[in-house]
Amino acid sequence: MREPIVAVATPLGESAIGVVRLSGRDVLRIATKFFRTKGPVKPRFAHYGTLLDENGEPVDEGILVYYKAPRSYTGEDMVEISLHGNPFILKKALEVFISGGCRLAEPGEFTKRAFLNGKMDLTQAEAVAELISAKTDLARKVALRQLRGELGRHIRPLRESLLELCAYLEADIEFSEEDIPTLTKDQVIDMVEKVIAGVEDLLRTARTGRFIREGVKLAIVGKPNVGKSSLFNALLREDRAIVTDIEGTTRDYIEETVSLRGVPVSLVDTAGIREAKDPVERIGVRRSLEKIEEADVILFVVDGSRPLTEEDMRIYDRVKNRNLIVVVNKTDLGTLIPLEIFEGHSIIKVSALKGLGIQELEEEILRKAGVFVEEGLNIYVSVRHEELLRKAREVLERFLERYRVEDISPEIAMLDIREAADHLGEIIGEVTTEDILGSIFSRFCIGK
Ligand SMILES: Nc1nc2c(ncn2[C@@H]2O[C@H](COP(=O)(O)OP(=O)(O)OP(=O)(O)O)[C@@H](O)[C@H]2O)c(=O)[nH]1
Ligand SMILES: [Mg+2]
Secondary structure (H helix, E strand, O other): OOOOEEEEOOOOOOEEEEEEEEEOOOHHHHHHHHEEEOOOOOEOOEEEEEEEOOOOOEEEEEEEEEEOOOOOOOOOOEEEEEEEEOHHHHHHHHHHHHHOOOEEOOOOHHHHHHHHOOOOOHHHHHHHHHHHHOOOHHHHHHHHHHHOOHHHHHHHHHHHHHHHHHHHHHHHHHOOOOOOOOOOHHHHHHHHHHHHHHHHHHHOOHHHHHHHHHOEEEEEEOOOOOOHHHHHHHHHOOOOOOOOOOOOOOOOOEEEEEEEOOEEEEEEEOOOOOOOOOHHHHHHHHHHHHHHHHOOEEEEEEEOOOOOOHHHHHHHHHHOOOOEEEEEEOHHHOOOOOOHHHOOOEEEEOEOOOOEOHHHHHHHHHHHHOOOOOOOOOOOOOHHHHHHHHHHHHHHHHHHHHHHHOOOOHHHHHHHHHHHHHHHHHHHOOOOOHHHHHHHHOOOOOOO
C-alpha cells in the first residue's frame, strides 16, 4: 500500500459537516491515535468519537468510518471522519494526522490511486472531476455515464480487436514456414475497417462532447442601438444588461451562461461596433472584437425596422465568413430591410422587446454550433479522447492505404496496428505515463 495521505474533502467554510479523508498504509492506526472511539473500529461501521490534538486536548466530536482494502474508493485502507464544518477544526485535524505520519494529498490523488489500483479506468477517473464540475443537468448525466464505464466499454473492444490482429501477425512471423491458419488480406482489411468505423462513431460525438463540457461561446454583435443587449436579456430571460435608446449604452462586453437543452451557452453581449470617439468606448469595442474572435457562433444583429447602413455592412463584412446567424430584430415595428443581402446565412426574425422568435433562435444556435443531443443520451468524448481517437484513425487509415496495394511484411504491419492500439489504450489508461496522469489529475480538487 502507498504512503498515507490526508485531505479535507469538503469545501473550507462554515457548514454542518466537514469530512477529512485518509488513505494508504497504516491509516487506521494513525486515525485512531487521535480520534478516539469507544470500542474497536470495525470496517464499514460508523463510530462516534472524539478528535484529540497532539496534547490530548479534545478538538471536536464526530463520526469515523473505516474502509478496509480493497473495498474502498482508492482500493487502499481508508478512513473518513465527519467533523463539524469549521475551517479551524478541519485544519487542526489535518495537522494532527500529518503529525501522525500522513502527507497532505495532492489534487486528485485519491482518484489517481483508485485508478492505479484498478478500481476504475482513466475515463472513469476523468468522469469523477466532470461530475463534480458539471454545470448543467445534461453535463451531469454524461459524466455519470462515463463514470459508470460506458466509454471504456466502447473503447476496449476496439483496442482488443487490434491486439488480436497483432497476435495473428505475430503468429505469421513466428510460424511463417508452417501451415497454420492465418488471416487473409481481406480479413485483415475487414478487421481494421471495423475498428476505424468504431473510432469514427466515437469521433462524431466529440463536438457535442466539447460543448457539453466547455459550453458554446456565442457573441452578439452589431452596430449601436440595434438591440443586442435586449436580445441578450431575452436569451437570458433576465434584465441583466442595461438597455436604453442611447447609442453606445454597452461600453464593455458582458458575459453570462444559459443552458440551451442542457448545453451551457456562454453569451457575450458586446459594445456596439463603431468608430468611437470616447476612449472608454474605444477600449470596449476592441475588447468586444476579441470576444468575437473566440466565439463558436456569432449572432449578427440588425434593426429590421430601419434601412441598413454602411456601418451594418462593415460589421457584416467582418463576420460574414464566420459561423453566423443573422438576427433581424425589432420585427414588431415591421421588416423594411432587404434580406437577400444575407443570402447563404441563416436569418432569424425576432423581437427582443416582445420576446418573439427567441425559441426559434435558440434552436438555430444549437444547430449552427453543431450540437446534436441524441434522445436516449449516449456518451460524448472529451478533447483528450478526441485527439487520441484521431491519432488512432490516422495510423489505421495510413496503414490500410498501403496494405491494400503493397505486400507489407507482418513486422511492419504490426508496428502500425500496435501504435493505433496504444492510442486507444491511452484513452482508458491501459497505456500511460506519469506525465499523462499528472496533467489529468492536477485539474482535480484536493480531497477527491
Ligand atoms: N420596438 C423594439 N424596440 C427594441 C427591440 N429591441 C430593442 N429595442 C430598443 O432599441 C433600443 C436599443 O436597445 P439595446 O438593447 O440597448 O441596443 P444595443 O444594440 O445593445 O445598443 P448599444 O449597447 O448601444 O450598442 C432600446 O430603446 C430598446 O428598447 C425590439 O425588438 N423592438
Ligand atoms: Mg447594448
